[in-house]
Amino acid sequence: MEENESLLEFVHQQAGKLAEQTITHTGLTFISVLLAVAIGIPAGILITRKKKLATLVLGFAGVMQTIPSIALLGFMIPLLGIGAKPAIVALFLYALLPIIRNTYTGIRGVDPTVTEAAIGMGMSDRQLLYKVQLPLAMSVILAGIRTATVINVGVATLAAYIAAGGLGEFIFGGIALNNTNMMLAGAIPAALLALLFDWLLSRLQHINFRKSRKVVIALPIILLILSSFYLLPNTYESRMKAGFTPEFMGRQDGYLGLKSVYGLNIRTVVINDMIMYKAIAEKKLDVISGSSTDGRVKAFYLFVLRDDKHIFPPYYAAPIVREAVLNQYPELEPVLNSLSGTINDSIMTELNYRVDYLKQSPEKVAKDFLVANQLYKTPRNGNKGTIRIGSKIFGDGYILANMYKMLIEGYTDLTVTTKTGLGGTKIVFDALVNEQLDLYPEYTGTGLLVILSSPKKIVDSLISDSQKVYEYVSKQFHNQYNIKWLKPIGFNNTYALMMRKEEAAQLNIQNISALTNYVNQH
Numbered sequence: 001m002e003e004n005e006s007l008l009e010f011v012h013q014q015a016g017k018l019a020e021q022t023i024t025h026t027g028l029t030f031i032s033v034l035l036a037v038a039i040g041i042p043a044g045i046l047i048t049r050k051k052k053l054a055t056l057v058l059g060f061a062g063v064m065q066t067i068p069s070i071a072l073l074g075f076m077i078p079l080l081g082i083g084a085k086p087a088i089v090a091l092f093l094y095a096l097l098p099i100i101r102n103t104y105t106g107i108r109g110v111d112p113t114v115t116e117a118a119i120g121m122g123m124s125d126r127q128l129l130y131k132v133q134l135p136l137a138m139s140v141i142l143a144g145i146r147t148a149t150v151i152n153v154g155v156a157t158l159a160a161y162i163a164a165g166g167l168g169e170f171i172f173g174g175i176a177l178n179n180t181n182m183m184l185a186g187a188i189p190a191a192l193l194a195l196l197f198d199w200l201l202s203r204l205q206h207i208n209f210r211k212s213r214k215v216v217i218a219l220p221i222i223l224l225i226l227s228s229f230y231l232l233p234n235t236y237e238s239r240m241k242a243g244f245t246p247e248f249m250g251r252q253d254g255y256l257g258l259k260s261v262y263g264l265n266i267r268t269v270v271i272n273d274m275i276m277y278k279a280i281a282e283k284k285l286d287v288i289s290g291s292s293t294d295g296r297v298k299a300f301y302l303f304v305l306r307d308d309k310h311i312f313p314p315y316y317a318a319p320i321v322r323e324a325v326l327n328q329y330p331e332l333e334p335v336l337n338s339l340s341g342t343i344n345d346s347i348m349t350e351l352n353y354r355v356d357y358l359k360q361s362p363e364k365v366a367k368d369f370l371v372a373n374q375l376y377k378t379p380r381n382g383n384k385g386t387i388r389i390g391s392k393i394f395g396d397g398y399i400l401a402n403m404y405k406m407l408i409e410g411y412t413d414l415t416v417t418t419k420t421g422l423g424g425t426k427i428v429f430d431a432l433v434n435e436q437l438d439l440y441p442e443y444t445g446t447g448l449l450v451i452l453s454s455p456k457k458i459v460d461s462l463i464s465d466s467q468k469v470y471e472y473v474s475k476q477f478h479n480q481y482n483i484k485w486l487k488p489i490g491f492n493n494t495y496a497l498m499m500r501k502e503e504a505a506q507l508n509i510q511n512i513s514a515l516t517n518y519v520n521q522h
Helices: 002-013 015-049 051-066 069-080 084-108 112-120 125-161 168-177 180-204 213-231 255-262 273-281 295-299 323-328 332-337 345-356 362-372 395-411 425-433 444-451 456-462 466-481 501-507 512-521
Strands: 241-244 267-270 287-291 302-304 317-322 385-390 414-419 439-443 483-485 495-500
Touching (some): 002 015, 015 084, 015 125, 015 168, 015 180, 015 213, 051 084, 069 084, 069 125, 112 125, 168 180, 168 267, 168 425, 241 273, 273 287, 273 302, 273 495, 295 302, 295 345, 302 501, 317 332, 317 395, 345 362, 345 395, 362 395, 385 425, 395 439, 425 439, 425 444, 444 466, 456 466, 466 483, 495 501
Parallel strands (some): 241 267, 241 287, 385 414, 385 439
Antiparallel strands (some): 287 495, 302 495, 317 483
16 A cells, blocks of 8 residues: 555656656657558558569568667667657557558458459449448558557657657666656556557447548548647757756756756756767757766767766765675685775776777776786686676676676686676666676665665765765665675766766856756756
8 A cells, every 4th residue: 555655646746747758658659650550551552452562561561570679769860860750760660560461451351242343333443442442441450550559659668768758768767766656657657558549449440431431531630639749748948958867867866956956957858878978979969967987978078067066976886795695605705806996987987988989898898907907817717606797788887797707707716697788776786686696886876875765864964975875885785685895996986967078168067056057047
């Protein structure tokens, strides 16, 4: 009961945003379905007349269905940028197959004796199509539109990754923040939309279309009206546009803190971490959330705004390990701690730069660093046991996971398997707690605010002292999870707001307060 109440409270607090994203989600779904109907039905009709094209057209639509949705969205970005356009095109391609196939199947399934009788009555090919074949095939065609609509409601959740909005903002934010209520606030409306639209379209299938031509005319008009929903929420007062990750949008040391402490009310879009740096470099965004040691800060000539009101806590990286693993393999701790104090902010930025921009492999960058610091040893190829190392999707995680792998295999008789790119904090931490991982690199600020969800009073008392934050999370992780924080590595990968250097200089924006003043005045 308490869970239901907390979910209801979350929905009530986020009612405006939830309604906005539901409308956006509906618009995205039906713009793509409308385009698929406009192209798919004529294409289905065409291949009933020119049967040699059937294999080619259906094959193309089938291939589009087999491409993973997140990959298809990624393919669209170099062509169409970020936002609604690539999302709509990707959803359109996903909706094509069921509409083309059902149009083709429906028309081909019309009783040949009916077709022959119509031709015998002197009907032209056009009359045969509009007065006989399409009305008789309409229930099958509508079944294809139903399928396409339900598919697109689900796939449209991924549009949030490329700044197109929709209910995916809540789902991915909830995953990143370990917030079940946030996930459900996005997932439940998405499921209800799919059921509602499927039910409404199923009602149309029972209509006699030979006697109800008005319904046939009304269907595209209804789709057009629903498509226009996407335009409704997109009105903001600020001309500047910020791109924030789903996790940053829902954190107190993220956009929530920017609004409450700084009063920043900037137009925002939710975007995937891997895309936003390129988006700001190409001037599709003006401000982004990022990591202070990210190599792309250097690569794309970005300027980190000073956090003059100190809402971002220290984010010192350290390996966190299940205590049961340390008890079983006591030689593990000193090996992992050998990296402590070797990497400062500038070194981590350079390592990330080599991976993010120069496209060197994390394995090569990790090995080069260990060799340069006389820490590398040839793997022993021991068989004492296997250690499973995870990492999030950030460059830091890939590099550190490989460093730890090389250190363990060089200094102990243990072997290592890595599971990198695990996404948000919830995914990788749950894997650790559930004994699917043995260790991964984490940040003290994330431990304090996201995993422990520490009360504001405690956060305020610790946030200015990195050592106190480390000691607090170390104690709480031991008490609550039997997980040990080893020694900090040395770099502080804190959250930051960034702008293009030339624009920050032109507008004389050096810190977040100056950005807030500019946004409020424009």
